Structures are given as C-alpha cells and as structure tokens.
Amino acid sequence: MSDYILHCFAQSGNAYKAALMLELSGADWKPEWVDFFNGATRQEGFREGVNEMGEIPVLVHGDLRLSQSGVILDYLVETLGTFGWETEAERREILRWILFDNHKLTGYTATLRFLRFIAKTGETDVVKWLETRATAAYAILNKHLDGREFVVGNKPTIADLSLCGYLYWPDEIGIDLSPYTNITRWLETLKALPGWQHPYDLMPGHPLPCA
Amino acid sequence: MSDYILHCFAQSGNAYKAALMLELSGADWKPEWVDFFNGATRQEGFREGVNEMGEIPVLVHGDLRLSQSGVILDYLVETLGTFGWETEAERREILRWILFDNHKLTGYTATLRFLRFIAKTGETDVVKWLETRATAAYAILNKHLDGREFVVGNKPTIADLSLCGYLYWPDEIGIDLSPYTNITRWLETLKALPGWQHPYDLMPGHPLPCA
Missing domain, CATH: 1.20.1050.10 (Glutathione S-transferase Yfyf (Class Pi); Chain A, domain 2)
Known part of the structure; x- marks a missing residue:
C-alpha cells in the first residue's frame, strides 16, 4: 500500500496542488478517484466520513485524514522535507x-x-x-x-x-x-522541474465522458 | 507608541479579525485608519509601500509588516500567546x-x-x-x-x-x-468574551459619510 492516498479527480486544480507536491517530491503516493461530477462530494457519506466541507482534495496518511490543499501542502513540507521555508x-x-x-x-x-x-x-x-x-x-x-x-x-x-x-x-x-x-x-x-506532469496526466478521470 | 499598529477601517471584517484578536488579548495596539472607500489601497503608494496585494488589514510590529488576516492571526498567536493551539x-x-x-x-x-x-x-x-x-x-x-x-x-x-x-x-x-x-x-x-466589541466600535471610520 502506498504511503499517501490522495482523494482527487483530474479536473481539480486544488487536488493538483497536492498531487504535484507528492510527485515532484518523489513520494510513494496513489490517487483515489472521486466521482465529483456525479455528486460524490455532496453525499452525506462523503460529508460525514471523509470531509465535512464537501471538498477535494483529501489526503490520507496512516491514521491522518487532511483536507484543504493549504493544510495538505503544509503537512507535506513537514513529512517530505521539500518545497518548504528556511526562516x-x-x-x-x-x-x-x-x-x-x-x-x-x-x-x-x-x-x-x-x-x-x-x-x-x-x-x-x-x-x-x-x-x-x-x-x-x-x-x-x-x-x-x-x-x-x-x-x-x-x-x-x-x-x-x-x-x-x-x-x-x-x-x-x-x-x-x-x-x-x-x-x-x-x-x-x-x-521544467524534474517530474512535472500536467494535471490531466497526473490524476485519473480525464477526459470527462460528456465534456 | 503602541506595540502594534493595525491599518484598518471600520467596515472591514478582515481587519476586524486582527483587531478583535489584539483587543481580546489585551495587546497594546492602535488602529491606523485607511481611506479604503476613496481608493487608498488602489494607489501605487499603498501597493508599493504597504501591501502589493492592495488589501487591508496590514499589521506593523517593529520592523515587521504583515498582510493577510490569516498570517497576522498566526503571528499574533506566537507573539501574544493567546487563541492558539495545543497540538x-x-x-x-x-x-x-x-x-x-x-x-x-x-x-x-x-x-x-x-x-x-x-x-x-x-x-x-x-x-x-x-x-x-x-x-x-x-x-x-x-x-x-x-x-x-x-x-x-x-x-x-x-x-x-x-x-x-x-x-x-x-x-x-x-x-x-x-x-x-x-x-x-x-x-x-x-x-460574551471579556473585551469583545462590535467592529464599528473597535475600528475607526463608521459611519460612512455617504452611507
């Protein structure tokens, strides 16, 4: 099992922020596709069990489940030691x-x-x-x-x-x-950063069936 | 001179977040009124010298000048030791x-x-x-x-x-x-927190002349 699981979908730029961080840092991660366009994040099960804010991305790391891309990025600086600050x-x-x-x-x-x-x-x-x-x-x-x-x-x-x-x-x-x-x-x-990929290549769910 | 200077105006809820933090924490602070409705934050002088994002609030503390209410609140947790986290x-x-x-x-x-x-x-x-x-x-x-x-x-x-x-x-x-x-x-x-005040009482500039 991968270290990090990222609940995401290809069209989400907010998920891309976390996916790009994981990929550029060489982390052991796996995307978990969320059927956003058919309302997955609006369902009670998602709100109760995954994210009360009804938003993607959600990062799962061991027992931790984090939402809001800014929180996820801050957390990954700590665990991966990349793309952070010096002062x-x-x-x-x-x-x-x-x-x-x-x-x-x-x-x-x-x-x-x-x-x-x-x-x-x-x-x-x-x-x-x-x-x-x-x-x-x-x-x-x-x-x-x-x-x-x-x-x-x-x-x-x-x-x-x-x-x-x-x-x-x-x-x-x-x-x-x-x-x-x-x-x-x-x-x-x-x-040009080594490992960079376009969101549609980095996360599952592109193209949309009806786009 | 006060420890903290907050560039603000009464109608700004974003400034209120910082003003309320300062007031509830008993900090030595002073509001500095910004003439937002006459375009003060859109002028080059403000953008170049105070905040390139053209936004209020701005907190001045010694040589530090901070913007974005979320950054200011995070900084004040550190300096005032109030309203912060335990873990x-x-x-x-x-x-x-x-x-x-x-x-x-x-x-x-x-x-x-x-x-x-x-x-x-x-x-x-x-x-x-x-x-x-x-x-x-x-x-x-x-x-x-x-x-x-x-x-x-x-x-x-x-x-x-x-x-x-x-x-x-x-x-x-x-x-x-x-x-x-x-x-x-x-x-x-x-x-009901001791020291609470409504934004219009805590910051200068209310009422608007033309409201």
Whole structure:
C-alpha cells in the first residue's frame, strides 16, 4: 500500500496542488478517484466520513485524514522535507500567498473555469464578474513575479505549487495568459522541474465522458 | 507608541479579525485608519509601500509588516500567546478553517455585503449567486458547530476570530442568520468574551459619510 492516498479527480486544480507536491517530491503516493461530477462530494457519506466541507482534495496518511490543499501542502513540507521555508519570515510569506491564492486567485479562477468550461453556463454576468476578479489577481501575481524566479525566496516552494494549481488550463478558463509575461515564464520554470506532469496526466478521470 | 499598529477601517471584517484578536488579548495596539472607500489601497503608494496585494488589514510590529488576516492571526498567536493551539493536529485544524473561511465563508460574504450594502448594485445575478455560495458555507459551519462550543477544540482560537469576521453584520449582508442556530449561539458566546466589541466600535471610520 502506498504511503499517501490522495482523494482527487483530474479536473481539480486544488487536488493538483497536492498531487504535484507528492510527485515532484518523489513520494510513494496513489490517487483515489472521486466521482465529483456525479455528486460524490455532496453525499452525506462523503460529508460525514471523509470531509465535512464537501471538498477535494483529501489526503490520507496512516491514521491522518487532511483536507484543504493549504493544510495538505503544509503537512507535506513537514513529512517530505521539500518545497518548504528556511526562516519564519519565509514561512509567513508562503502562507500569505497561499491565502491570497485560495481567496483571490484560485477562488475566482476555479469557479470561472467551472461555469464556463464544465457547466457551460455561457457568458453570464456572473462569468464576466468572475473574470474581472480573476484577472485582478493575475495582475497582482504578475507584478510580484517581476524580477523573481519563484514566488517566495529563490527556490520553488508550496506557494508556487498552490498558485499554479489551475493555471495550466488557460483555454478552459478562457483567459489569455500571454499579457502576463512573468506568469507565463514562471509556469514554464515550474514545468521544467524534474517530474512535472500536467494535471490531466497526473490524476485519473480525464477526459470527462460528456465534456 | 503602541506595540502594534493595525491599518484598518471600520467596515472591514478582515481587519476586524486582527483587531478583535489584539483587543481580546489585551495587546497594546492602535488602529491606523485607511481611506479604503476613496481608493487608498488602489494607489501605487499603498501597493508599493504597504501591501502589493492592495488589501487591508496590514499589521506593523517593529520592523515587521504583515498582510493577510490569516498570517497576522498566526503571528499574533506566537507573539501574544493567546487563541492558539495545543497540538500540531489542532494547529492544522485551525489552519483548515481559516482557509475555508478565506475562500468560502468570508470570501463570498464580504463581497456580497459590499455589493449589496455599500456599492448598492441592487439584486443582480452576481448578488444572487454570491448569496447561494455564502449560505452554502454557513450551512457547513452551522453543521460543524452542532454540539461544539468553538470551532476547534474546547476553547476559542483564531479559527473562531477569523470565521466571525463579517457575521456581526447580518443586516448589511442581507442573510437572515436565525435558521443557523448553532452559528447564532456561537456568535453570542464569542460576544460574551471579556473585551469583545462590535467592529464599528473597535475600528475607526463608521459611519460612512455617504452611507
């Protein structure tokens, strides 16, 4: 049995953050596919037994069961000793970007991509509004990456792995990343890390039967 | 000069999280009012010199300048020794709820309240959509609080202080909290902590001149 089991599905950028951390760190891990699009996470059994927040990813490690990608990444820094910080100041700066990611970058981007590409709601006011919020977050990240190779310090950390979670799907999100030249360069840098894989190759469930 | 300076304004629930932590802990602190509604955080001077994310709160403590309420709360646990954890498992559980708060509870609630009460956009599709997202988060928190006095463990922690940030403004948010009986009980419990104050009493800038 693998050391780490990750409840995930290919279309989840939040799960990808954890999967990428495990894979780039050479951990002994196995994905466990969750049938999200048929409502698995909305069922009582999942809420009661796996995650009361009804969200993916969930990491199982021995007796521990963890949810929220930011918590999982923090835990894996401790157990794997990779992509972490050297000082308390760096730890706080990493947490700051993970919070920004959850609230402003992934928060709006994931929902935008879900409505536009998966639920196919069309260009509603909600979709347009989410796009303005997502691009505001991209602008902040792009400016931050000016002259920086990575988000915090001079090596990749879990801040990078969190922030990039959805950004390898620009076509599905429907936002052209080319004006964000620092982001596109940084995504290429992460892509060049040994072991990098696209979310659709790293996790099961792609393509969707009905996509 | 006070030990801690908090850049804030009365209408910010995110700033309130930090202000409440400082006040309940008996810290020597002072609010520094930010003219958010006249665009102070959107100006280059603020972005370059105070916070590149263009957000409030910002905490200044000696040479340190911190942003993101979750980072500030984590830092204040360390320096004040209050509202923290006893074990690593508790620390992770607190972080899990702070991430949930930032993404799902405060994330949607704060924006809903801004559009409805401050920008007064009317009942647009975006407002209605945000309300469904906010109430989904309330349902998860309400269920979690069933049989629990506090969010994590058996004493108040920064998870409580984060999650309650916007919830003392139900009228401004426009969501009736009375069906969420565990949330309303928990808010009363927090309100009874010695030193508790409403955000409008704890931070400067209320009422808005044009509200």
